[in-house]
Amino acid sequence: MPMPIENVDTDQIIPARFLKATERKGFGDNLFRDWRYENDNTPKKDFVLNNPIYSGKILVAGKNFGSGSSREHAAWAIYDYGFRCVVSSFFADIFKNNSLNIGILPVQVSAEFLDKIFTAIEADPKAEVEVNLPEQTITIIATGESEKFDINSYKKHNLQNGYDDIDYLQAMKSEIQSFAAKSMY
């Protein structure tokens, strides 16, 4: 799914008025709400999510994706809609952490490679892009062009094995307890 817009902030991903649930469900319906729907809730024809020619689990976006608010709801909305990977040339820090924490893989590529992906999708809306986590590569299938991406080995291990930080922290409670005992606050 191509979205060649820069600085997509979390207020666009999910506007604040849709943050009022006390459970984590249904956020995908309001993903990109104000870009996706008119005021009367009819879909905006020119918005990419409403164009049936595009599909897939990878969202490809312009630089500085996910800036602004720390709302994890933004990552939940992307996940709930069905994306499992976001590709951009630059991510905001909190969004990147939130994504990794809920099982979305943020793939940071060079500006040149991002352009190549957009060009490939422009040429063929069904162009396939493959993200390989074990190898840490992203490949444009049609052209065979590929690039390596970074992820620290701790997070990679977690994603591959379905562990999370809470599991890790629970396993070191006594170490935290003795650390806390020395704190002046």
Next chain:
Amino acid sequence: MSQIPTTVFDKVWDSHVVRKIEDGPDVFFIDRHFIHEVTSPVAFLGLESRGLKVMFSEKTFATADHNTPTINQHLPVQDPLSANQLKALETNSSKYGISHWGLGNPKNGIVHVVGPENGITLPGMTIVCGDSHTSTHGAFGAIAFGIGTSEVEMVLSSQCIMQPKPKKMRINVNGKLGKGVTPKDVVLYIIAKLTAAGATGYFVEYAGDVFENMSMEGRMTVCNMSIEMGARGGIIAPDETTFAYIKGREKAPKGEAWDKALAYWKTLKTDAGAKFDQEHTFDAADIEPMITYGTNPGMGLGITQHIPSAQATGSGKASFEKSLNYMGFHEDESMLGKKVDYVFIGSCTNGRIEDFRAFASIVKGRKKADHVTAWIVPGSHIVEQQIREEGILDILTDAGFQLRQPGCSACLAMNDDKIPAGKYAVSTSNRNFEGRQGPGARTLLASPLVAAAAAVTGVVTDPRVLMAD
């Protein structure tokens, strides 16, 4: 014996690392955790589904602010979804023994206002909250930043989060600020120079005599907006101004504990020769009152300047044009004289007593412009009380303004305080994103002085022309 020179950021960060993970994040201990109604309910659900407890309930503080109404707070909250979130915060706090300042509590207010004013925020602490403007607390020499809901659950259950240590940036501003130039203008200027993503991946230390001479309220405004250039947070080394602000506040240390804490806080300085990954230096004399013209906080300019071209800003043409189209503006236009429909003063950026003093200094002896709707929203009940006691309320009332009750209000428009589509709002808040203040709303970020000048003239006005010499 010589030690490697370190920064105030290193000193606080390194003393909070419980464990270092090779090729992974640090296990990072959190001293203070603030929670509010919007980003905490799912974290509590997570605790319950895993059968976990809150590890240190005395280190977490709850306040209701994001979706609370700013009028008739004594009545039941009308919006059932908001009411449900407020109830969840109250129930969860009570269940786990967490201090809760809900609606109606005299200590209630915006989380980043009430933390400092009650002495909960202290130098050398690590502070997190499920809100990106947690960076505010860095004004005290604390490491403070926003986190997601999964991380809220981590802090509740283990008082730690997993964080890679950010890179370090120092921003120096030296010299004397000109007439009408406030801390908000300083930070909007810095963001305009560095862009909305210019500090992503970094933690920023603010240094130089402009910050040394700044009040705590001003330092909070600056650190608050660190996130608007992508920074993980901002920090200012604590000094006598910091200590004087904290002393005597309700939850600040007292007696011997104060002396011990003070001795430690005085060590929280950046050593001469300490290394930064990036450093920028600006001259205070170059800064004028600022205003934004676009849809991210980096799109700001001096109020007498003209809107630049996409080329001049270095941003992509399509994104820049999309932004100007949304705002209804054109390249090379002047901002001065543009009609303003709404004025909002408040938020965790500019909702403190100094901000209302500044606003009142312009409003005094003038009248609100007839076509302007103004929302004047104190950051907390304590600020509201100060506004009354200092006679600011009388000035506002004489000029035709009404004071509302504390909360985040029109900053993010989760309550009823929404700017209508297409209308222009001069706002002292922190984000001018599309729809931030309501679907279709057009936001011009500025200082309380610029907001006041717009409120009395009805157009974008340089506040310096309304100020006495």
